[in-house]
Amino acid sequence: MGEQRSLPVPEGLEGERLDAALSRLFGFSRTRAADLIAAGDVLVDGAVPSKSDRLRAGQWLDVTIPPPPAPPAPRLEPIPGMSILYEDEDIIVINKPAGVAAHPTVGWTGPTVLGGLLGAGHRVSTSGAAERQGIVHRLDANTTGAMVVAKSELAYARLKRAFKERKVEKRYHAMVQGHMDPLRGTIDAPIDRHPSGDGRFAVVAGGKEAITHYDTIEAFRAASLLDVKIETGRTHQIRVHLSALGHPCVGDFMYGADPTLAAKLGVNRQWLHAITLAFEHPVTGEWMSFTAEYPDDLARSLKIISDENA
Structure with missing residues (x-):
């Protein structure tokens, strides 16, 4: 049985299609709105x-919102190419490869950081929802780089x-199409679905606050390598902000990347890598x-574009 919601149609939604009104x-x-309507x-x-x-203002809406499906349990299997940068009793820091999600989600059938660590015999904090235990932040499945996972409950909380x-x-380091103007700057623009x-x-x-700072490391003929620092951690934040400026990450087809340039550089995912992660150790307090x-694909593409520029 799902959540029951009953309310009158507000005046601001007068004349709206039902599916659009439910979405708002x-x-x-x-x-999802159309699926609920079709399901009665x-x-x-x-x-x-x-x-x-x-819809007409004042009509009465009765909506049953089914509970979201439960995410699957993590597949317990070591992940080739997932190297460990640091480990102690409280935390484990990894270099995440591409094609690996942080934790299981509905619809994801590939490997996960959580499943990889548990499958390789590492202890992980049991805090948080069962399918994301120990996960304190995430990288997109096809974004590589440094990620920390909590092993102790204290580390998780802190x-x-x-x-x-x-x-x-x-x-992060990001290879984007074209040249940034200005070469360094801050993008402060709210993000939502x-x-x-x-x-x-x-x-x-009206979306959630999102702040991204960028600096051009090197400008090539068709692309630029950026150093990016984010203050907030919105889903797809860097990819969305750079695409909104007309400079999507190379290979990021979801956000408008040029397939020809990506093919030339041998990249079939967004060129985005979490290069550095720094924090105060949750137990010792040490910075x-x-x-x-x-990873190999990004290093290879950087060599190709650098050689072209020489």
């Missing part, structure tokens, strides 16, 4: 509607707080900084 009222995608989980004035019906309070330094409901995120008025080497 409850914050889920148009696709939405009534308008007690009658079963069509998703394209136009690291979660440190990330929330922006006391963790997160630096893209209105299309297709899994993308976008700069959206620690970890640097993750580029």
